[in-house]
Amino acid sequence: MKCYICATGGRDADAVTTCIACGMGVCMDHVRREEVELAEGGYPFPPRKLSKTLPRMLCPRASKRIGAGRWVPQRLERGR
Ligand SMILES: [Zn+2]
Numbered sequence: 001m002k003c004y005i006c007a008t009g010g011r012d013a014d015a016v017t018t019c020i021a022c023g024m025g026v027c028m029d030h031v032r033r034e035e036v037e038l039a040e041g042g043y044p045f046p047p048r049k050l051s052k053t054l055p056r057m058l059c060p061r062a063s064k065r066i067g068a069g070r071w072v073p074q075r076l077e078r079g080r
């Protein structure tokens with residue numbers, strides 16, 4: 001896979017990982033590592049935030065959104 005951001009700029013760089021938020025490939029220059037808060041919980045209890053964070057690989061755009069506190073990790077699965 002190639003880095004999406006580099007590709008849009010006319011460069012050709014191999015991606016080292018993919019953004020966990022949007023799935024685009026990002027090269028070493030463009031990857032951002034963010035500590036993302038974990039949420040735990042499930043039926044019948046509402047999700048609660050853990051004090052732990054986990055490093056996640058993101059593209060610069062997703063990294064910005066997380067920095068602004070607008071992005072929520074995808075933990076929507078529910079028990080029955
Ligand atoms: Zn790149």
Ligand SMILES: [Zn+2]
Pocket residue numbers: 019020021022023024058059060061062
């Ligand atoms: Zn992304």
